[in-house]
Amino acid sequence: MRDLPTRALIVGLLCLAALAACVSGTGRVADFSLSEEPLHGKFVWHDLIADDPAAARRFYGGLFGWSFERTTHPNGGDYTLITSRGRFVGGIVELADPANADYSRWLGYLSVPDVDAAVERAAADGGRAVAGPLELGNIGRAAAIIDPQGAVVGLLRSSAGDPDDTSKREVGEIVWNELLTADEVRAADFYSNITGAQARFTPRGGGQYIVLRGQERDRAGIVQRPADDIQPFWLTHFAVSDPAAAADRAEQLGGAVVLAPSPELRGGSLAIVTDPGGAILALHRWPEEGANP
Template identity: 35%
Template structure:
């Protein structure tokens, strides 16, 4: 368990949020599944809702603003930066494309959204009064984030160029994968490549892993609450994992920790 009270180091996965077409349905799914309670901001925030484990922030949820049709629901991972403008500019130099920002978010911090060279969407966050998630590595909290694409080398070069990661190659036959760290400290992120069985139509994306006490129980609960199990629970060296979809088709993973914790900075898959 880690409780965070100061801004996360640059390059660290520090927040995730999702835009959904029906907030009540989303909270009715994620609340019972992960033990979250919710607080919704006032009109000035557009009704942005935050989920908490106890009194610590975990993620954000919101409905689309305005009359534009909502994009497909998907969890967006934000990486911390202490110089948003410079990081966003560097991202474009490395082949990324800015979708939004940089913009100030009412003193909470500042943000930008971009696509990386593999077309995965990722956020950048420079914390103000809001540092990002305040707890990791306990039930209901994020335990890992993962970027997967059809060009692992290109993705890794982009993010390493952006943040100067310490890279640990964990590749195996037909499986390209690296974990990344900052100054020897895990950022709870891995960058991998899809295997031969993944179709070319599978898009590059970041995936969020939430910790659960028992993966099999959580998988059954996903179905009961209106989600879908994509891959049934399976044991890995890093815990028992299940890949699922939420009620709007959003993909995420649930992870039961192993009896003995793996070395820091190693991936769950």
């Protein structure tokens, strides 16, 4: 999995501005219950970077029952708002350059109290900004960075507040984000530094699992990648009632199963698949027994 090109990241940030215009123009901001303060370390928005948005709509509509609202982003391409049972899930950004087809992936945006300060801290700690910081109309300020080990992530400071923690997460919605990386301890220090979240270390399977916590809630996980040839990346987890059945359905819809559910891996609660464009995602049984994903 290669790094996203800068153009794709800038388009993604511009799409957040398009989202702001759509929401403010339709009154649909009511789909969110918003916090008064930024929820440090929480993923507050996700975009699917896709070379074929129509194929992505077919796949995810068939897999999760999502609804889609097509619009145009400021760069003139296709942007799709995703909803599940009337609630926003994220967006689909068109990456139209065929030479970049293998860049398809999910890109999450972390809430930070100050985007410019977070970018400066990231650079001081070995990361780098690849898009922004940019002012996004009435939605706030955003940037995209690559962390010191190569994972791409968005940063967002919303003007209106972040989606709060009161909504119950349902099947078809995003329930967790997890960084697979080479050095999980260094990654924990990096993300704690730029978001203000706290790292909690938990023994797991002979190693350790790190949870980033903010406002006394678990926000994201960090774990060592399973093989050295895997480039560090953020894995987005989607709620399903049956991971095995969902993985089979993903395959029927043109995706591929990377890792089938197994009792040895988190009690069989997880499958990992790719969509037809190659974007990787986790299918996560929800609600799951136990405290953490």
